[in-house]
Amino acid sequence: MKSNCPLITFDAMHADIVDLRQFYHSELGRFAEQSIAAALTSLWARLPEERLVGLGYVVPYLDRFREDTERTFAFMPAGQGAVNWPMGSASATALVFDEELPLPDSSIDRVLMVHSLEFAESPRETLKELWRILAPGGRLVIVVPNRRGVWARMEHTPFGSGRPYSRGQLTALLRETNFTPGATAEALFFPPSKLRAVLSLRRVFERLGRVLSPVFSGVIVVEAQKRLYQGLPVAARASRRVFVPVLAPRGVPTTREETPLKR
Template structure:
């Protein structure tokens, strides 16, 4: 079930939400380090992660799922957010250079269609970053944060889903090693916990972050057609020559 837009906005205004934003945007920014002259699209509730690109990108848009709700973004100036059907976005083919997907894939009823639509609007060689809850992480097991809703993914599940949608995963990362608790002591030590978890690649991170590029070809085996061997039917009646049939009938009745 999608998280309501009010709950998403409240979470990111809280101390725990600010910590989640800082740790995830650090990874996102390291992958999309220079977006000068690019068009960037955020899908889901990606506005907490889009602000760092506004000063360098040509345009930054935020598309939010119709079942989730929408908020005006940015808070000043012309609005760049819209309520859309994310599997049918109002954009032409090959019109976006970079896409950031947050709080979208795990709540989508049709994740493959969502990724296929992102593939359509990406420019040739365009790149996408997808952030999803980690199935083995603590954040996915508690519904006190938005990362505890929807369908969490394992590394293998996310990789297969991306490849089926004709994306080539190029970089993998994890974030949110800090537990999703609102203890003041834990929040103060969150940076140290995150640094230790990332340095040792500890299991149980809260989110998986994958970067992928748009493939321009369809690899063999992406879609396996179901081929069935046609059964070998035997004719119900075996044809015979007319002369032979008459001769046999005559022979049978002659004394």
């Protein structure tokens, strides 16, 4: 079934891992992280003994949930690049193709997507793959730039790249891929300015924005649950990704004939 709210085509090239790290190490990035983390916490307070996967650049947010989970993985798309996480312990990072995740069916309880869906080559195929790895009753939280907000129009932050969404577009996409949309939240009501005078008023902007203009938030946060009661066509899906080896070893030629084994 086709959506009545088609997605607008944008260049969905991934943000670079270096740019993402630099943004979150900046003052503006730290304040953005705090605003989004507050929205996430309002949806997921704790995840006791659950298996969590973060897809995209989720490192700034995973530490808030990792202590409660059974295990947590940070999956980073190949087009973006990867960094080691968590610091000071065994790496839980994997470089992945988001339509073919290296996990068995129904093996994960929760998925968190940040800086991910807006860069996906095929958002529907990515969500179908997440449906596959989520356990029955598993939940997904997506953070995407709000196409009505100011942040989606400013290119000096990662939220100004990729494909922004309206709430209606995101809801329609989730329903098409057999998810049931649930609780929602908003974040980033303060302007994406680097001026300290503006950033010092961010709490005022956040409070006023939540009351007066939540529709113009910088990002939309939506939780959805894996839907089981609708039948799915069973078909083997061929990979759309073609992998070409950098080196194709041909073996080492020899000038000696093999000596037959003696009996």
